[in-house]
Amino acid sequence: MNTYLVTGGAGFVGSHLCDALLARGDRVIGVDNFNDYYDPARKRRNVAAALNHPQFTLVEADIRDDAAIDSIVTTHRPVKIAHLAAMASVSYSVRNPKIYQDVNIHGTLNILDAARRNDCQGVVVASTSSIYGRTDKIPFVETDPTDLPLAPYPASKKACEVLAAAYFNSYGLPSTCVRFFNVYGPRGRPDMTPYMFTDAIANGRPITLYDGGRPRRDWTYVSDIVAGVVAALDADLGYEIINLGRGEPVMMRDFVTIIEELVNHEAQIRPAQLPVSEPVVTFADVSKARQLLSYNPQVSVAEGLARLWEWYQQEVRS
Numbered sequence: 001m002n003t004y005l006v007t008g009g010a011g012f013v014g015s016h017l018c019d020a021l022l023a024r025g026d027r028v029i030g031v032d033n034f035n036d037y038y039d040p041a042r043k044r045r046n047v048a049a050a051l052n053h054p055q056f057t058l059v060e061a062d063i064r065d066d067a068a069i070d071s072i073v074t075t076h077r078p079v080k081i082a083h084l085a086a087m088a089s090v091s092y093s094v095r096n097p098k099i100y101q102d103v104n105i106h107g108t109l110n111i112l113d114a115a116r117r118n119d120c121q122g123v124v125v126a127s128t129s130s131i132y133g134r135t136d137k138i139p140f141v142e143t144d145p146t147d148l149p150l151a152p153y154p155a156s157k158k159a160c161e162v163l164a165a166a167y168f169n170s171y172g173l174p175s176t177c178v179r180f181f182n183v184y185g186p187r188g189r190p191d192m193t194p195y196m197f198t199d200a201i202a203n204g205r206p207i208t209l210y211d212g213g214r215p216r217r218d219w220t221y222v223s224d225i226v227a228g229v230v231a232a233l234d235a236d237l238g239y240e241i242i243n244l245g246r247g248e249p250v251m252m253r254d255f256v257t258i259i260e261e262l263v264n265h266e267a268q269i270r271p272a273q274l275p276v277s278e279p280v281v282t283f284a285d286v287s288k289a290r291q292l293l294s295y296n297p298q299v300s301v302a303e304g305l306a307r308l309w310e311w312y313q314q315e316v317r318s
């Protein structure tokens, strides 16, 4: 049995990761500040099951708090850290850039520094497909340029990746930066398209569809992402950057059609131009993940959206 620290452990991806580590018999320390970027009651529900597990400890703390993070890592001595806590929205970052510096950059520095001072064996850092910006070169390969981010959020994640590289080179702290591609599923963030579209279509409200629904997104079901993060925690790779996507982008109009069929309602579509902060396509080359992590995404978009709809009906409408 190993002990893992999961920052952002009450969030969408983090709570699923905590559940997966507990299910295989590990001890998990979840850290979260339950901020109100979206309703903290959702985050409480995300960790409700884990809280009944004897090997789960929840610590309410802010990753910006150097002393608190140091004390958590010193007390629990995790073998590795999965660092998922972050401010995570592209569009919110355009309106509120400074908090991305505070939480994502300063917070990540605290985690890396606590890890190296306490002889942690490694850190897995959540990064993002939005780091690739607007490019015609598809699919996205880890070695592609990432120097022209479209918004403060991907810029802050680029800084996280670079800091992790510096901690490997300066102190020998191993880390794997995993670039998530458009994650969705049960407990999905209410500010993200899959939840917003499902909720709007189910309730007869209009949805905003950019550029006639032509943009494509590489939607990746949450259990596939979690499997990739667990594999990254288990691997000893030095410093690596690895895409975690599905590798099969779907046109947004087709994505909406699947939701319409599940919900049995036609979407009211409000057309709009793609904002400059949004890429035209996200498309992961996952060969590196397949090679280094034996990553093999399982859940199709049709199946994943059906599971999201099932969860939505139970959790949100009840």
Ligand SMILES: NC(=O)c1ccc[n+]([C@@H]2O[C@H](COP(=O)([O-])OP(=O)(O)OC[C@H]3O[C@@H](n4cnc5c(N)ncnc54)[C@H](O)[C@@H]3O)[C@@H](O)[C@H]2O)c1
Pocket: 007, 008, 009, 010, 011, 012, 013, 014, 031, 032, 033, 034, 035, 043, 061, 062, 063, 064, 083, 084, 085, 086, 087, 088, 103, 107, 126, 127, 128, 129, 179, 180, 181, 182, 183, 184, 189
């Ligand atoms: N969901 C996606 O499609 C996606 C895509 C790319 C990258 N990511 C990255 O994956 C990670 C998880 O994203 P998510 O979708 O689960 O988001 P989320 O907002 O549901 O989870 C993040 C969690 O971090 C916590 N948190 C935020 N600031 C904190 C702070 N200062 N101290 C402690 N806790 C704090 C939040 O309360 C939240 O519970 C993030 O790093 C995000 O940038 C997500």
